[in-house]
Amino acid sequence: MGIEIQQVVFFLHTITLRRLESYFEGKEFSFPDFKLSENLPISNFIKHYNLSKAEVVLFASALVPHLIPGFFDRIIEKFLPNGGDFPEFGGVKQDQHRGMIPTGETVLFILGGIEIQQRLNFISLFDENNPLFKHKILSLTAAKSGDPKLSGKLQLDPEYVEVFTTGKISLPSLSINFPAEHLQTEMTWDDLVLPDQVWNQIKDIQVWLKHKETLLSEFDLGRKIKPGYKALFYGPPGTGKTLTATLLGKYTQKNVFRIDLSMIVSKYIGETEKNLSSLFDKAEHKDWILFFDEADAIFGKRTGVRDAHDKYANQEVSYLLQRIESYNGLVIMASNFKNNIDTAFIRRFNSIVYFPAPKAEERLMIWEKTIPKQFTLEDEKLLKELAERYELTGSHILNIIQYISLSSLENKDYTVSREMMIKSIKREMEKEGK
Template identity: 55%
Template sequence: MDSPLIKYISLLIQYRLELELKGNAVVFPELDIKVLNHSPLSLFIKENELAEQEIAILLLAILPHILPSFINSIIQKYLPGGGDFPDFGGVKGKNHRGILPTGETVLYILGGKDIAKRVEIAKLFGESHLFAQKNVLYIENVNSGEPKMSGRLIMDEEYVELFVSGNVSKPKLSSSFPAQLITTQLEWDDLVLHQKTLSEIKEIETWLKFNFKLLNDWGMSGRIKPGYRVLFHGPAGTGKTMTASLLGKYTGRDVFRIDLSLVVSKYIGETEKNLSKLFDKADHKDWILFFDEADSIFGKRTDVRDAHDKYANQEVSYLLQRIENFGGLVILASNMKSNIDLAFIRRFNSMIEFENPKTEERLQLWQNYLPKSASLESKICLKDVARNYDLTGANIVNVIQYVSLRTLEKQSSTITYDDLIKGIQKEYKKEGKMMR
């Protein structure tokens, strides 16, 4: 944190204590933005053109993370004997031994006992303010019946990390964040799809490239819904996840696959809570959200027979609402389009079918994925293999892995026909299909 910022918040706290506790008419401190350096916190203040009251709130939220005794050391000068100081607010933490600022702390330092000022300052924690819109900080929820502003002033962990270290770590899969970052080392040339499918994927790339310009330069913000919603449908192993990963790779965006097993809960209200955490985290991040096996939650809604049916439908409606309000790309993947409720299908901007590869595509997949350092036994004709065996891209990769390991085990570099057929048989058996 810049030393001018430390000095400013120190003078601001002392100003209020001098005025309220000692009755001294001191000069209200002012912050000269020009003296700030290029620290992440200072850059955030400048880029968002924060007013001094907003800067003060930001500083109070970050102080416990970098200077735990800062507030205590100032107050002790005015109350050397200790004792309660309810006007100032603040609470003690379980591990933190200093004062953790609350909403009441903010109101006292910035508004004193001026009711009108305190009301105006409280509005800075409203949903329309930058702090809420960008999920920077908030007032922690309190027990029923207690004043809202008695809750702790909480800064989002990502902003704490950004302002303290200058970096933000990617969120990890957990119960509080039910999504996992997915990446790929493959290229577009490795993705073998029908031309119609590829052209529809190109439309998504176009949206990712020009959406900002469409909304802002062309003035379409407010006229069209934010974000872009796509359904990928088709059999397993046809490239849906790989396509999502490649879209992220080539547009510089993180792709997070949602683990629906961590989202959906049998307890009423828990699913909405889990989804809220996810979307709150994703807002303003320019992420791509990938809901795999989406029919588990977006399947056809049931008739309401009991309370659980009612709440299950409410969960789906809540998710649909959050998806429609999300400003980024949301991809839902399903093995069967018919499993998805028609009411949801109407909300998609695009529906892209991933079909099983035909003979030509299967041949290209075999050629693309076979290791270059291995050779094929003379009796293997890849054209015949591609024509005779109906396999998906994922099946073919599994077969190639199997035969490659078998070949290495034999200390050979030649893939045999027998091993290839055994590998294909294994994939057919998994799919419940019979070899001809």
């Protein structure tokens, strides 16, 4: 990793030095040779995106401030030892970072100098069709109103900075800037009790996750169908919607993020769209599964336009629909009631999965899978009796078993009586006012 980065930095140093020698001393400019080692992260990255020498300069210019803060400053000092204004080189200073941060103008000068035709030849590097910008690897900060576009700072996505400097990448954690929680579980498919119809629909989603790349590329359907998959999970609370989404990620080696809608929805006009845009930009091309729990809070039915608030609320829904349509991964929206979701979304779901409250035989399976093996039942028919008598969900049963387990540990008594079970069930029901 270190040797590879040194090669990239050396290449940028050489081409920058040659451009400054051409500008200040009239020497002839030429592109230096550039070759990387095989099968290393940066070389694989350059090959994957088929980057030209000019694009390597673009990428390296964004990376180098994270490695050598004074990289550009020291090269310029050789030609301006007493300082002085050098607007052709671009670059800006930050409040805390004391070195020069390159702008689009910096890269354009290194590649094209001050020759207008040469500069025009490289302007297209900053086009949105360039894969580095298209895939959000690089970005230019918005210039102030009236300023040239290329005066914006050239920035490398923090995740790419991390992977190129440390060799690994950390998943983002829940914050104001990233309103999503990474879901993980030690549970398995065997712990989940669902009707056969639901299992079949879940398997359909697994098949899509497994074969989507082949479907879109080799079968040439990428031009004709939407790139992602949208699923609606609906049904009573505690019936396995969140666990199913988490297990889909676990068994397909994909990260699952539950979106915290309370951190996304804003009362200020335009802020909700901004928050969602940031989230989707972060998730794009990462193959993450996005799980919107209680989705009807934001994906609910659009209202008639009675005032400005209704107008902007409907605009938020339209924007969400657009971003979800273009997302190239799996989006799962969960709701207690299907009728709460806007019909414009319903039509666009690839899959609608109903998670019913478990029936008596399913409740019995959940009881049997959940109760610890250390327990002895007072009556062998107790679990069957409870399954038939009490209409509980999987989350109810798990909470009840947890309460009984703690009581047993405290009392050092692992015999489960009917009285203890009924008391625990009533305690759980009282939490919901039942």
